[in-house]
Structure formats: structure tokens, C-alpha cells
Amino acid sequence: MNINLRSHMMRPIRAACLGTATVLVTLLACAPVAAAAAEDTASSHAKVHDRVITLFGVLAQQTRFPVNPGGTAAQGDRTAFRSDLFYDEQGKNRVGQTDGTCTTTWVNPKDTNDQAEVCVVTYSLPGGQLTVQGMIFGNLTASPPPSFDNAITGGTGVFDRARGMVHADTIGVGERRFTIDLDN
Template sequence: MRPIRAARLGTATALVALLACAPVASAATDTDSAPAKGGDRVITLIGHLVQQTRFPVNSDGSPAQGDRTVFRSLLFDKDDRNQVGETDGTCTTTTVENGGAEECVVTYNLPGGQLSVQGMVFGILTNGRPTLPPPSFDNGITGGTGEFDQARGQVHADTIGTGKRRFTIDLDR
């Protein structure tokens, strides 16, 4: 596979906004985390997409099963002022029918450790083109390192601007 060409940058940019700010988490400072139901810990972060490359299956760039996107986003505190980490990941298109879907595997690099997140993003395509704004999604936390060792829970993401998402990380205790 080869990286997308300039003629497909518009599609790639839209897809980047969809995926690059995929499941993202950030520094867990006291001001960014709060207790939740049953002793859970909630961390709110703002993700800014900074790099994304799309590897299409079809040479004409039309969406296909197996398309892959690799991305990197910077993570900021809930007030979007201080950088607290970054997220890196890949998403693979699993279907282009009925709005399309992708499976994403993402690592959130935060102070104190990393979070591993995985899950599906549905509704990525509208009439064969990337959905704008990208859809919200929920992905599962599958583990972590350091202070996030054996972490479980979920990450909810909402698009709040071009290439910008709010991530709400709900860590189960």
C-alpha cells in the first residue's frame, strides 16, 4: 500500500478529523479528574490531531475494507490550555456498507503511564465519503501501564471542532 496522494488530501483530512482524534486520553492531573459513580475516576481531555496518513486499498481512493489510517494527536487538559500527553493509533476499515465502520487500536501516553484502548467507530461514511463532523464513539479500555496498570473502563469521544475532540475517560476502580 502507498500513502495518499495530494489529490486525495481532502478525503484524508476529513478522515483524519474522524480518526486521529480517536480514543484519546491525557494527563491525569487532579484538576482534570473527578470521582464518578461507585469510586470510578473520570478524566476529561481535549485531543488535537497533528498527524495522519491514510493507506487506501483502492488506487482511486474510494473507501474499501482494509483501508488503514495511522494517526497522532496531542492531548490537553479539560480547559485546552496545557499539553498533558499524546495518543497514537491505527484504524482499519471493516465495512463500507450502511455508513461504514472501523476498528481502532489506540495508546494514550499520559503522565504516570499508558492506557490501551480498542473498539469500533460506526457511521464513518456518508454517501461513500467521510462523515463530517466525525461521529462520536465509545471504546473500551483494555489495560495500561504504571498508574493505569490493569485499567478497565471506557473512553467516550465527541468532535468539538475541526481535528479536535473531547475525550471523557471513565476508569473503573
């Protein structure tokens, strides 16, 4: 069977939905964003260069769209979510929000809690937006949900052409710590 990899890689991002909202609450910080904008005021595309930002996310809204309502997890289950982002763990100094969707792509037939999801998230922050996408693996219904790493695929404003990764760890119910590693 001949597979055209380019056509699979070029599918629109909107075709990939983001799931498990408690798993995806990716965050960015206000002070580093403002500092990044001040680095190059001569350019309308001031960039964030090789920096690490730690943010804290709190799930604000989540809706699940199961393939089998009331049944077990299934391929195609979707979750849409929104989270508030903070610079501090105490939930003061709100700096933005995440909005995303996840779609279940695999469910272990022997353990329906063992799943994989593909997620797409937008981080709206002062000075621009970051787009992030990737896979989440493991027992997605566990408490706490598993940590994950996703790729930064681009951005707008001070995040124009951003690359790097986001690492997320659960720190409480509906709460995550996001370590954003931006490359230039």
C-alpha cells in the first residue's frame, strides 16, 4: 500500500480536535511576554528568543462529545475546553487563556482508560498567541492525569514563527503547571 505522507501531514489543523481538557491547560506568562516585546521595538515582529516561561492553568470550562454517550471511551471522542492562565500558582495575575480540543485516536481494547489523544491548543497572551499541538498518551481518566509534551507550531505577534515545546504537569484537580520552552 502506497501512502502519500505529504497529504497526511498537510491536513488542516481544524481536522484535529483537542480532548481531555483537564490534560490540556497550557499556559504563558505576562512579564516575559512584555519583556520579549521590548527586546526589539524597531520591528513589528519582535520575537521571543530562547526563553523558558512557567505558567499555571486552571480549567474554566470543558465539554465532552463522546461517540458512545454513557458508554466506554471510543475512538473519535472529543473534548473542547478553555483554561485561565496565571503567572503564579495562587491564581492571581491572570495573563491569558488557552482554548483547545482533543480527539481520542486510540483506545486499548483491554483497558479503555488507556488511550491516546491528539490535541490542538491556542494560548492567547499579551502580545500574541501561541499554537501548540501533539499527542497525550496513557490513562487519561486517571487522577492525576499524565504529564505530556507538545510542540509549539507557531504563533502571532511576539510569538510570530515560534517553535519549541510545552511540558505540562498536573498540580491539582483541573490545574496544571506549564513549562514553555521557546526557541527562536
